[in-house]
Amino acid sequence: MVSAQKGQVRVITGNAVGAYGAMLCRPEVVAAYPITPQSEIAELLSQFKADGVLDGEYVEVEGENSAMNVVLAASVAGARTFTATSSYGLVFMYDALQETSGFRAPVVMVNANRETPGIHAVSSGQQDLISARDTGWIQIIVENDQEILDQIIMAYRLAEDYDIQLPIMVNYDGFYLSYLAEAVEIPNIEDVDAFLAPLKQQPERQKLVPGVAIGCGTHGMEMGYVEARYKHCQALERVKGKVDEIDKAFGDYFGRYYGGQIEEYRTDDADIVILASGSATGTVRTVIDTKREQGIKVGLIKLRLFRPFPAERLIGVLKGKKAIGVIDRSLCFGWKYGPMCMELRALSPEIGPAPILSYIDGLANLDITVPHIGRVIDEVSAAAQGKPYQEVTWIPMEE
């Protein structure tokens, strides 16, 4: 494989990118149900189908639970599948999400992140993806429109890998990216074919076909159940390395690298590190540049892979740092820290004694602004110098 042809550059929204990304991977069965801020994906894929651009089946289901069940079963029968949702849609799939990963069905789903509590919370936030944390899926969070597209393509390489065979949820901030039109390079479909071609060289995965006595389901025999769960967890462990490998292969071919499990920005010589995810990380980088000019040695970890949690790579970067600030766009009910901070704190023994400061910001469409991030960096920097600090700060509540 040399490198891909230059693709066509178009200014399109994150949702449109989601639809293009899916279409380029030639899914054979697609099912989706509209919900703000994802609806445009369902509409566009229907249009692609109507125009004959999308060759796969498009099932206009009567709800998200059915969307997930349709793609799950089609995947078990051997199809490449795609679906997209958000918020309540994701939560309405909850039983089917668990079945999908239990079946080891390599479904690819896009989730435009939106708040979940209260019907009026039609706004951005990552609470939906957090609510689906323990469903056994691979969860990846991306930052911008180009990354949505590239990550969907990489998602098929990962999900359908013979050693993985797990469903994957590509998350992007709803509203922010759903409706943001950016210049995006859309690869040629032949190049996407070429990138996904190695999947064809693998052993064939087991499929449900008529005439063959095979039962599949998620509640099984006692030891059979335990073994299936064990293998599922082992596969999730393998995901971490695969994400890095696939990122490298993608970059080598298409010329865009994302760092795999995490993306580091100016962390090498940093004393303090900010951990954030999604669309806010662009702003964080800008503020880091400003603070660097002021002499603060600060870096960023953009968390891309949330499940499985990239423990080893995080430890590698954070070991020996003087203080860490984590910005969460969601809540971990019953803990005072945000969810990503909670996860990171589980690595404290390996990371060392650095204070870890938790920040809750950007809920319900509230922007994570330049002043907010400036404040975070200043406080984390002070904590690194041994000054007293607040463990958890809800930034909007203190403004």
Place this chain on the structure above:
Amino acid sequence: MVEGTKKRNRVFDYFCEEDQFAGGVAWCAGCPLELTARFVPQVLGKNMVIVGTPGCAAPVLHGQNVGAWHKLAYMASVMTGVPSKATGLSRYYNRIGQDATVVCFTGDGCATDVGFQPLSGAAERREKIIYLAYDNEGYMNTGNQRSSATPLGAATTTTPVGKISRGKQTISKNMPLIMLMHRPSYMATATLSHLEDFAKKLKKAQEKVKEGFVYLHVFSPCPVGWRINSNMSIEVCRNAVRTNYFPLWEAEDGKPRLTLEVANPKPVVELTKLMRKFSHYKEEDMANLQKAVDERYALIKSLCDAYK
């Protein structure tokens, strides 16, 4: 077995496959569900893919702490996803030209209650799947609780007979009619006392599913929950038909037709007396049930007459 001198039952003419189930499966003695499950693949053949769910069928179809008890391709689902999973399978099999009959096999509880939304959705989309609901008028696997298919006045563990309430307060959903209103490619009711009728309907289902959605509603008494003697279940099926409690009818391309018109229907007490779930009934309760049965039959009959 059929003896040489006796006339062979015509139902055997519809069989194309041997029994796909192991002997001695984990269903209760005398349960019509077992006979239904054994019967269907013998008529439809081995290219069936069954989608099943929790319910009395699951321990055998799926296996409970042991392997499954049959030789068919099978997919287990939670109760909320059966027709949607069948949709995914059938869309893909059709796309790749794989010959397959995708059959959802669930209880009335799944069909009429928690799994109704996807059933309605799949029917409206005209998915090429057969949905067979075996109707034992309640959630039997969880211990005889009421479902929307439980009849008026019936005692179940969640509609018990007490000092101030006597069994279920509302009539059952008329599920075959509800499904007919989706205009499926084929809809039929069937039961084990009328096997040839059942077999014909299965064959028709297999043909019509090539065009679109098929719904089959099979009356399937539960000896344990209804408190019937285990040697009486087929008799109960027969009396359900003869009392017009469970009319045998079908609808091809939306045109309803009675497949059996009972000449002199018996009063419904001829059915209810065979079981103890109505044993608390007083005369007035019986009159109410009779009225519900008559009303339902009249509606179906007038629909069928309108299409004659």
